[in-house]
Amino acid sequence: xxxxxxxxxxxxxxxxxxxxxxxxxxxxxxxxxxxxxxxxxxxxxxxxxxxxxxxxxxxxxxxxxxxxxxxxxxxxxxxxxxxxxxxxxxxxxxxxxxxxxxxxxxxxxxxxxx
Amino acid sequence: xxxxxxxxxxxxxxxxxxxxxxxxxxxxxxxxxxxxxxxxxxxxxxxxxxxxxxxxxxxxxxxxxxxxxxxxxxxxxxxxxxxxxxxxxxxxxxxxxxxxxxxxxxxxxxxxxxxxxxxxxxxxxxxxxxxxxxxxxxxxxxxxxxxxxxxxxxxxxxxxxxxxxxxxxxxxxxxxxxxxxxxxxxxxxxxxxxxxxxxxxxxxxxxxxxxxxxxxxxxxxxxxxxxxxxxxxxxxxxxxxxxxxxxxx
Numbered sequence: 001x002x003x004x005x006x007x008x009x010x011x012x013x014x015x016x017x018x019x020x021x022x023x024x025x026x027x028x029x030x031x032x033x034x035x036x037x038x039x040x041x042x043x044x045x046x047x048x049x050x051x052x053x054x055x056x057x058x059x060x061x062x063x064x065x066x067x068x069x070x071x072x073x074x075x076x077x078x079x080x081x082x083x084x085x086x087x088x089x090x091x092x093x094x095x096x097x098x099x100x101x102x103x104x105x106x107x108x109x110x111x112x113x114x
Numbered sequence: 115x116x117x118x119x120x121x122x123x124x125x126x127x128x129x130x131x132x133x134x135x136x137x138x139x140x141x142x143x144x145x146x147x148x149x150x151x152x153x154x155x156x157x158x159x160x161x162x163x164x165x166x167x168x169x170x171x172x173x174x175x176x177x178x179x180x181x182x183x184x185x186x187x188x189x190x191x192x193x194x195x196x197x198x199x200x201x202x203x204x205x206x207x208x209x210x211x212x213x214x215x216x217x218x219x220x221x222x223x224x225x226x227x228x229x230x231x232x233x234x235x236x237x238x239x240x241x242x243x244x245x246x247x248x249x250x251x252x253x254x255x256x257x258x259x260x261x262x263x264x265x266x267x268x269x270x271x272x273x274x275x276x277x278x279x280x281x282x283x284x285x286x287x288x289x290x291x292x293x294x295x296x297x298x299x300x301x302x303x304x305x306x307x308x309x310x311x312x313x314x315x316x317x318x319x320x321x322x323x324x325x326x327x328x329x330x331x332x333x334x335x336x337x338x339x340x341x342x343x344x345x346x347x348x349x350x351x352x353x354x355x356x357x358x359x360x361x362x363x
Contacts, residue, residue, distance in 0.1 A: 014131065074173040
């Protein structure tokens with residue numbers, strides 16, 4: 001049972017990669033990349049989980065209360081921000097691709113043009 | 115390469131990757147294993163040495179403060195990159211057409227949507243500022259609050275107003291704000307070098323744990339990141355929304 005979150009992370013990564021490879025639309029491809037990257041959120045949070053632990057916020061709980069691992073949560077925060085920026089730049093590139101080549105199907109973008 | 119050959123290669127590599135990953139995660143520490151020392155030490159440092167009750171904020175802006183500086187610069191670079199990519203092919207005449215189209219579109223927006231957007235924009239800005247300012251105490255902080263602040267822009271857009279198109283000045287202002295916020299983070303990092311022992315070291319009063327003005331430089335960094343995230347997202351959203359308007363002409 002306790003290995004299930006890790007397997008979910010593996011599944012998200014693999015299904016995201018499958019989506020990227022079989023994608024027929026660049027926006028769909030970018031979203032599949034987001035799915036693949038979300039596997040790292042699940043992985044981080046699963047590693048940091050403690051049974052009975054609460055959120056690592058000591059505003060209203062006494063020091064020493066068992067909490068989940070805050071280090072991996074901070075890593076996840078960084079991960080989310082980077083993922084959002086990557087998505088923004090890739091979507092901007094998609095807009096330019098659509099303008100310049102008139103198509104957003106990756107299969108039709110294979111040949112390089114000068 | 116043909117589509118079928120590519121799929122066959124991916125299937126082969128995917129199965130291999132799946133096997134490797136499953137073998138790798140089987141050995142990862144389970145939840146009932148004793149927590150790593152880093153978890154306890156980081157909690158102790160954030161709570162007792164930095165006077166913050168939100169341990170995640172303590173780690174993000176103290177133990178991993180330099181990482182967060184890099185993260186913020188990534189965000190800055192992404193906002194600049196999106197601007198450069200999307201402004202490259204823009205001309206003044208098409209901009210004017212797009213602005214006119216936006217004016218016409220405003221008339222088509224239902225009055226209820228405009229009223230809702232206008233009514234919610236103010237409370238959302240207040241809520242975003244609250245989340246930014248309380249990042250050292252409760253869940254939230256600069257990144258989360260900044261996104262909420264940027265959401266106010268989307269509400270204004272829903273209400274049928276156009277921020278960026280008619281004149282360039284609001285976007286210029288956003289760019290300057292973004293650059294200043296990014297620079298503020300760097301200055302706090304350098305301030306630790308000048309006033310304390312090393313970069314990112316705290317050099318202002320820590321305050322009382324649990325009070326609003328606590329955490330020393332963490333609160334300053336939260337505010338800087340909040341402004342940076344809000345302006346970077348505003349810039350990215352404005353550029354992408356401009357594209358939608360340009361396309362509709």
